[in-house]
Amino acid sequence: MSSAYPEIYLVRHGQTEWSLSGRHTGRTDIPLTAAGEEAARKVAARLPAIDFAAVWSSPSQRARNTCALAGFGDTVVIKDDLAEWDYGAYEGITTKDIQAQRPGWEIFRDGCPNGETAADVGARADRIIGQLREVNGNVLIFSSAHFLRVFAPRWIGLPPENGARLVLDTTSISTLGYDHDLSEPVIRRWNQI
Numbered sequence: 001m002s003s004a005y006p007e008i009y010l011v012r013h014g015q016t017e018w019s020l021s022g023r024h025t026g027r028t029d030i031p032l033t034a035a036g037e038e039a040a041r042k043v044a045a046r047l048p049a050i051d052f053a054a055v056w057s058s059p060s061q062r063a064r065n066t067c068a069l070a071g072f073g074d075t076v077v078i079k080d081d082l083a084e085w086d087y088g089a090y091e092g093i094t095t096k097d098i099q100a101q102r103p104g105w106e107i108f109r110d111g112c113p114n115g116e117t118a119a120d121v122g123a124r125a126d127r128i129i130g131q132l133r134e135v136n137g138n139v140l141i142f143s144s145a146h147f148l149r150v151f152a153p154r155w156i157g158l159p160p161e162n163g164a165r166l167v168l169d170t171t172s173i174s175t176l177g178y179d180h181d182l183s184e185p186v187i188r189r190w191n192q193i
Contacts, residue, residue, distance in 0.1 A: 053137025088115020
């Protein structure tokens with residue numbers, strides 16, 4: 001279903017060694033695996049044949065390279081606020097290993113020591129949303145899972161913690177937009193692989 005209103009296409013970066021193993025990858029700049037590169041090359045064919053008024057990416061090489069391999073590297077603008085959640089002391093550690101030391105830990109509720117909380121990531125998402133509302137047209141965004149999982153609830157006016165109920169696979173495509181008018185932001189499609 002197409003919309004008369006602008007749509008925001010969200011692409012999670014391709015597979016990395018750490019995304020494959022479940023290690024939290026915030027600010028560590030991990031490259032794509034060969035499988036991640038191959039999947040990134042297929043992203044453009046999975047997008048609708050529309051013009052994008054803007055293409056934005058996280059500063060991470062995994063997001064930028066996914067963008068470039070998808071064919072949008074020449075037009076991309078890097079936005080620091082699209083960076084993945086800063087996991088602080090939990091960088092490079094799996095949820096299972098964190099919970100072995102801190103039973104019941106949940107990132108969206110508890111945040112990360114020496115890193116960000118859901119509210120911190122939500123504030124960055126809100127700044128991006130403010131910029132999106134100024135763009136007259138469709139926008140394509142390349143970023144990481146936890147950031148995008150906070151971004152979508154903020155788009156529709158929900159608390160950032162609601163991202164705990166959303167999942168994103170590598171190189172998935174999701175679409176945000178509007179329903180009846182620009183005052184009704186919606187999630188139109190989610191985690192399409």
